[in-house]
Each structure stands twice: as structure tokens, then as C-alpha cells.
Amino acid sequence: MSKIRLGVLGGGGDSLIGVLHRVASFMYDRYEIVGGVFNPNYDENIKFAKQIGISTERVYENFEKFINEEAAKPESERMEAVSVLTPNFLHFPMAKKLLENGFNVICEKPLTTSLEEAKELEALQKKNNTIFAVTYTYTGYPMVREMKNMIANGIIGEIHKVDLQYYQGWINPVIHDKEKRSKVWRLDPKKAGISSCIGDIGTHIFNMVEYVTGMEVKELLSDLNTLYDDNPLDIDGSILIRMSDKVKGLLRASQIATGDENNITVAIYGRKGALKWEQENPNYLYFLKDDEPRRLIKPGNVYNTDVSLDGTKLPAGHPEGIFDAMGNIYKGVAKALRGEKSFSGEFPTIYEGVRGMMFIEKVVESNKKGNVWISMENQ
Numbered sequence: 175m176s177k178i179r180l181g182v183l184g185g186g187g188d189s190l191i192g193v194l195h196r197v198a199s200f201m202y203d204r205y206e207i208v209g210g211v212f213n214p215n216y217d218e219n220i221k222f223a224k225q226i227g228i229s230t231e232r233v234y235e236n237f238e239k240f241i242n243e244e245a246a247k248p249e250s251e252r253m254e255a256v257s258v259l260t261p262n263f264l265h266f267p268m269a270k271k272l273l274e275n276g277f278n279v280i281c282e283k284p285l286t287t288s289l290e291e292a293k294e295l296e297a298l299q300k301k302n303n304t305i306f307a308v309t310y311t312y313t314g315y316p317m318v319r320e321m322k323n324m325i326a327n328g329i330i331g332e333i334h335k336v337d338l339q340y341y342q343g344w345i346n347p348v349i350h351d352k353e354k355r356s357k358v359w360r361l362d363p364k365k366a367g368i369s370s371c372i373g374d375i376g377t378h379i380f381n382m383v384e385y386v387t388g389m390e391v392k393e394l395l396s397d398l399n400t401l402y403d404d405n406p407l408d409i410d411g412s413i414l415i416r417m418s419d420k421v422k423g424l425l426r427a428s429q430i431a432t433g434d435e436n437n438i439t440v441a442i443y444g445r446k447g448a449l450k451w452e453q454e455n456p457n458y459l460y461f462l463k464d465d466e467p468r469r470l471i472k473p474g475n476v477y478n479t480d481v482s483l484d485g486t487k488l489p490a491g492h493p494e495g496i497f498d499a500m501g502n503i504y505k506g507v508a509k510a511l512r513g514e515k516s517f518s519g520e521f522p523t524i525y526e527g528v529r530g531m532m533f534i535e536k537v538v539e540s541n542k543k544g545n546v547w548i549s550m551e552n553q
């Protein structure tokens with residue numbers, strides 16, 4: 175079967191996330207990167223294309239040229255999917271034009287900078303019936319998928335408490351210096367949107383709690399911190415959530431958790447047992463019970479669920495990580511693009527992207543209104 179022709183927007187040599195997507199796309203031999211706009215500077219763009227060994231023929235000066243020329247190509251040649259890896263404010267204009275021209279899209283989170291834009295993209299995607307993935311990377315880990323399946327199969331019983339954390343410390347050395355702060359796009363509302371911490375990382379654990387439990391957050395109450403009055407965006411937040419009358423918990427996110435790196439923890443407590451997972455040690459899933467010592471579940475074993483095994487490439491005991499998690503999301507998209515059988519939840523869809531934007535807006539609204547409960551029901 176021919177490889178999927180993939181275009182890439184952003185994700186240049188100067189980017190954080192570009193390498194993750196490139197490696198992920200190559201991982202299962204399903205895609206071939208055929209062009210894109212990696213960088214707003216054309217020379218850098220060409221230099222980077224040569225560096226990663228792709229032909230410069232379809233490396234464009236800007237997005238306008240990209241869309242005009244790619245959309246004009248016959249179907250047999252045009253890119254079949256395009257990854258949008260630019261800073262947040264460019265996701266909407268790029269994804270909108272891509273959808274209008276019938277492209278399948280793999281878009282970084284947060285989907286847009288407002289819920290309204292996100293809904294507009296969702297309506298376009300439904301109209302054109304294209305594939306649209308939003309890369310909440312962490313749902314690609316085999317042990318996260320194992321956890322989702324164990325919960326769906328009733329192994330921990332009825333859930334009664336959820337507790338998720340995403341703590342980073344990288345903004346701590348930046349935030350106290352106005353000059354340094356002004357250079358970070360994640361702290362600029364024009365580029366990041368209405369939130370820094372919640373938009374950038376809180377949205378990951380919000381998606382994670384809905385993914386692993388199969389339930390939706392119904393209401394939330396937030397308390398955000400900007401640390402300085404002249405810093406317009408949150409860099410820390412604690413959020414109480416209710417998923418039903420009896421399923422409650424919290425989401426905690428911070429970019430000023432001094433010394434923390436990428437400290438995501440997920441704890442789901444049920445009547446019969448609990449599951450605990452940590453992103454910095456992603457091959458270990460702990461199963462806790464009242465009346466037995468805790469069990470350690472690892473990937474690549476005969477006891478694992480099919481979806482977890484499908485996302486594990488090497489025999490048990492060979493650690494796989496974040497690149498592999500993103501690889502699994504790209505694999506899920508490849509199956510959808512080629513109409514192959516797949517497991518449910520193999521890649522986050524535009525629906526999850528819209529939920530993520532609703533989460534960001536409601537968290538900011540709750541904080542602004544004086545830390546009050548806000549409904550998260552789909553409107």
C-alpha cells in the first residue's frame with residue numbers, strides 16, 4: 175500500500191514539537207512527508223527541508239502559497255493529510271482553509287484560541303466528512319489505553335474519585351523577569367489565547383480524565399494564578415470537577431511547580447480498585463485494591479488488552495515513550511485514512527478538540543466570576 179502523503183505546517187528546526195510528529199509519522203511506515211511550511215522564514219524553511227532530506231519542490235514560502243498550489247494538484251498527487259504544528263493562534267486560520275479545501279488534518283492542541291472558532295471547524299469537518307485529529311499525545315501511551323479499557327470493563331468498579339495533575343516548572347525562571355516574559359509566545363494572549371497554563375497543559379489532563387473514564391466533566395470551579403498583575407495569562411490553576419453527582423475530583427496544572435519537569439499523574443479511584451499512572455514512568459500502571467498488595471501492569475505482555483498490544487512494538491521490557499505515544503496516534507489516523515479496522519479512541523477527534531476549548535473558556539470564566547461553579551454541558 176502506498177504511503178500517506180503528509181504536509182507539515184510549523185514544526186521547523188527551531189520548534190519543540192516538530193521532531194515528535196516527524197518521528198511519529200515515520201514510526202509505522204505509513205506516511206511520507208512531502209512538503210510544507212516549516213518556518214515563516216523561507217530560507218530557514220528550505221534549509222530545514224534539505225536537512226531532513228525532503229525535496230524542496232513542495233516547500234512553500236507561506237501558507238497562502240501552500241494552500242493555493244496544493245489544492246490545485248490532482249487528487250493522486252495532493253497531500254492526503256496536513257499536520258498543523260504552529261503556535262496556537264495559527265491553528266484556526268490554517269485548519270479552516272485546509273478543511274474548506276478538503277484536506278484531512280492532524281492539529282496540535284489547543285485546537286484554536288476560542289470555543290467559537292473550534293465549533294466553526296467542527297461544523298466544517300462534519301460538512302466535508304474529513305478526518306480531523308487533535309494531538310492530545312498522552313492518550314497514545316499503551317498503559318493509558320490499558321487503563322481506559324480496564325475501567326470500561328468494570329475492573330475498578332464504579333468510579334468515585336478522580337485526581338489528575340500536570341506540573342511543570344519551566345516558566346519559573348522566566349516569569350519573574352518582564353523582559354524574558356515578553357519573549358514567550360505562550361504568555362502572549364495574541365498568540366496563546368486566553369490562557370497559558372490551562373490552555374497549554376491543563377487541557378491535556380482534562381482530555382485524559384474524559385478519555386480514561388469514558389465520562390464527561392459536567393461542572394467545574396477554578397482558581398487561577400497569574401503571579402503578577404501585569405501578566406495577563408494564568409500560569410497555575412486548581413480546578414474542582416464534577417463528572418456526575420457522585421463522581422468528583424480535581425485537575426491541577428502548573429508551570430511554576432519549581433523543578434518539576436513533565437509531571438503528569440493520573441489517579442482514578444473506583445469502588446473495587448484504583449489505577450495510577452505517571453507520564454515520567456509511562457510503562458508502569460499500578461492497580462490498587464483494598465485487600466491485595468498493589469499490582470504492576472506493564473506493556474507487551476500476554477495479559478494486556480488488544481489495543482495496548484497494538485501500540486507496543488517491542489517485546490516486554492523494552493521501554494517505549496513519548497515518541498511511541500504520538501506514533502500510536504498517527505497510526506490510528508492512518509487506519510482511518512485508509513478505511514482500516516481500528517479500536518475506538520485510537521486518535522483524539524475534533525470533538526475532543528472542541529471539548530478542550532470549552533474547558534479552557536469555562537475555567538477562565540469560573541475564575542473571573544469569583545471562583546464559581548460553571549456548567550460544562552455541551553451547548
Ligand SMILES: NC(=O)c1ccc[n+]([C@@H]2O[C@H](COP(=O)([O-])OP(=O)(O)OC[C@H]3O[C@@H](n4cnc5c(N)ncnc54)[C@H](O)[C@@H]3O)[C@@H](O)[C@H]2O)c1
Nearest residue numbers: 184185186189190191211212213214259260262282283311
Ligand atoms: N501535544 C503536545 O504534547 C504538545 C507539546 C508541545 C507543544 N504542543 C503544541 O504545538 C504547537 C507548537 O508548539 P511548539 O512548542 O512546538 O512551538 P514552537 O514555538 O517551539 O514552534 C513553532 C513552530 O512553528 C513555526 N511557525 C511559526 N509561525 C509560522 C507560520 N506562519 N508558518 C509556518 N510555520 C510557522 C516556527 O518557526 C516553529 O518552527 C502549539 O500549539 C502547542 O500547544 C503540543
